[in-house]
Structure formats: structure tokens, C-alpha cells
Amino acid sequence: MTRVLTARTVNGIACYSPDVAESYADYPDAAFEVTDAEVERSFWVRSRNRLFGWLVQQDVTRLGRANLLDIGCGTGSFLGKIIDMPGLSATGSEIYLSGLKIAQKRQPRAEFIQFDVTQGVLDRQFDIITAFDVLEHVEQDEAGFRNIHDMLSDDGTYIMSVPQHAFLWSRLDEIVHHKRRYSRADLLTKLIAVGFEPQRVTSQVFFLFPLVVVSRLLDRSISGAAPTDDAQALLARVSFPRPVNWLFDKIMRLDEALIRMGLSLPFGSTLIVVARKSGA
Template identity: 30%
Template sequence: MDKQYEAQYHSLEEQNWWFAGRRHMVWELIAQLQLPRSAAVLEIGCSGGPLLRQLREAGYAQVTGIDVSEPAIALAQERGLPDVHVMDGARLDFPDQSFDLVIASDVLEHIADEHAALKEWRRVLRPGGQLLVFVPAHAYLWSQHDVVNHHFRRYSRRHLREALQTNGFRVQHLSFWNNLLYFPTAAVRLLQRVLPPRPQGDLLTLPPTTNNLLLNLLKLENRLSKKLPVPFGVSVFASATAAE
């Protein structure tokens, strides 16, 4: 992503409703998996490490994070996370079958060769290991936000399912995420096509009341969508198992 945008990203990632809501959803999905606290967990695209820190505080002892960004890993280290590394998500420097869970939130769309990345994620998972992946949805929602973030693509449910299955995963649950805000987001993205583009994407600092309201809406949705598929949303997520 653009350097100026990345600095803004890191300043907001702990409290911003979008990032906090997505972490909440990841946490809900992890809780469903009922992994032992001894499970080896890898987060690909860990950024400054807020999810890794949450996992460690919950008692997960084997938590590893990687990110392609040196400033992100430096920030994670400043936050007290020891096992974090600058690394390409499509070329992992870990032995085969090293992890029980791989988490990749809004990472796959940044990688030119999605199949190479998914093969690597499958390689480092133990047989029966779990993958949690989030990606942006719908090609028609493409905007300056995607350009600033250096995205290669947005996903349909079918695209994500086929990519996972082609590369050795069994999809257990696949659905849209953030459906409550789909229509406002779609309206804004369509409007942006006739207005001058925002050079730094869609990240905004919101008043605390507004931020908390949006976060609580997402948390409510998270508890529903982890169980039931929903027909629309601005992201797609999947829970998948490494085929044995």
C-alpha cells in the first residue's frame, strides 16, 4: 500500500470500527474451532500485531506473525510481540506442516499470484489444519481505495471457493461479511465514480460515538454470519481445512 496510507492505517488499526470489527469476527471464528491453547498459529499480514497480541493475551503460546512491510513488523516488535518477521506471504520461510491455524485477513488480494500464495499456506498447515481468510468482495465495488491499497482483484464467493478448492482446501463455511453496510458502501463507491477520487482511500477518523456504533453493528452481524450464510456484503470470508 502507499506509504502515507500505511502510516494512517497503523494509527487507526487498533480502534477503527472496521479493523476492530474484523478482528472480532476472526476471534468468533477461532472460538468456533475450539483450538487448544497449544496450537501453532500463523497470521499472514499481521500489520502492527493487534490480533497477535489478543491471541497471546488469551493464552495462545505459539503465535507467529509475518508482514511484507518493515514498518509494520517494527511496530509489532515495539508492541512486545517477539515472533514477527518481514516476509512475503507467497514465499513463506517455514518448514512444511508447521501450523495448526493460518489467518489471512485482506491479504490475498495484495498478491499477484493467488495460487502460489494458497499453495504456500496449504504447505505450512498440518493435515486437517485450519485456514481463515478474508478478501474484499465484488469487482463492481472497485475504487480508488483498491488502487491505494495495491489490490490486484476483488472476489466473488465462487472465485474464492474455487481458488481454495484448487489448492488443497476443503471449504467449511463461506459467506459475505459486513452486509449491514453493503448498501451505503455500494452507494458511496458508485458516487465516487463521478466525483474526484480521494487520493488516500476510504480510511477516516470518526468521532468515538460513530465509531462505537458502527463497531457494535458489526459485532452483532458477526455473531449471526459465523453461523448462517448471508447474500451480500463488502467482504467475503471463508473457513477451510487443509485436505489430508
């Protein structure tokens, strides 16, 4: 039987999984400040927010009104892009308090809670659940998928992304505590097993994929000489000069355009799945 979690307040935040709120076992504490500093400049984050914002809008239009839960909201970047969407009520959840404290400052109008999706479910259901680059951080991803399924309304939609292709594993995956990179077959098998029916499956970072492959291979070869401090090492890998961010942002728009047209891109460093409950 699925465990329904209850909250207690810690530092002004409703915590449904307080025992892990400050463990930082699956994501480094310092990474929240690093990613928050880069979020507005990063071509990857900007592209992700545009595409996923569009996907959410499709479902809000379909449903008329929707209650959304963003699992692993980090510092609240995505919620900030959709919070004013007509008909949408959004809640951000994050397992670690460091990210939530930044998110609350950045998005004071949004609701944020502390929650470990592998431990159980919340005492309410949601019409849209999103989890962008989250489940690769946890050992028990099947439990996470099952709990997400149980929290989703019968006609709701689950929108998710994960890092793809095991051969791209590099020092970056280790820095941010990834447990795996998924294959398309592995992810779909796990989703179907808990009762999801994929509606849309596509890769992202398609046109930039050759550069991703080269950068990850180089990362493996120089990792021994790279900074050992996780914050410095992460910053070195996610920070790009302004002209590079501008150029890559334009290239990512090609990915977005093809996905909006309904095409499934065959490969890329990110895998995206839009799913609903089987038989819904």
C-alpha cells in the same frame, strides 16, 4: 517442488524474503502509519478482530494447543488481541519492514518475521494460518494459497478474508494496491484447486452493505477532486467521527452474531472462508 525459504537478519528482523522487504509494490509504505493511527478507533477493525478472534478460539479449543501464523499481520493489531489466548503460540508475518517495525513496538511479546507467502514456505508447519485482507494485494494469489496449504498441518485450519464484489471497485482499492476484489465462486474455485475444503463461507459487512455501495459509488465520482497523496487519501476514506464509529460498531455486532450462529450471510463487502485440507 515447494521452495523452503531460509532467513537472514535485517534490522533485527528475521527476513525470509529480503529482496522485497522494502519494495512496497503491493501496499503503500505510508499506509502502515495511517492504519496504525486508526486501528483502535475503526469499527471495521474492531469487528474484524472480535470475529476472527472467536474463530481462532474455536480451533484452539478443538485442538487443545495450536501454533498460529498470521500472514500479512500489518502493525500487529490482531495478534495483540489473541496473544494471551491459553494454548496458543502466535507468529506474525508481514512482507514489508515498515509494518513490522510498528508491530514490534506495539506487541513486544510476539514473534514477527518478514515473509512473502508467494515465494515459498517456512521451515515449519502451523495448526492455524490466518490471512485477513492479504491475498488481494498480490498478483500470484494461487501461489500464495498453495504455499499456505503446504504450511498447514494435516488437521489445521486456514482462516481468511478478502474484499468482495468487483462492482465495489473504487479509488480506495487503488490506494492500497489491490489487484482484485473476489467473487465467492472465484475464491472457492482457487482454494479447492490447491487442496482446500471450505468449512464455512460467509460475507461480512452485511447490514452496512447499502452504505458501502453508496460510498464506493460516490468515491468514483469525486476521486478526481480528492487528495492525490496516498496517505491523505487513505485517511480521508478510513477515518470516521467517534459517534459514527460507535454506531457502526453496534451494527457490525449484528453481523457477528449471525455468523456465530452458523449463518452464511449472502452479501457484504468482505468475504470470509474457513477451510481445512481436503480429506482431513
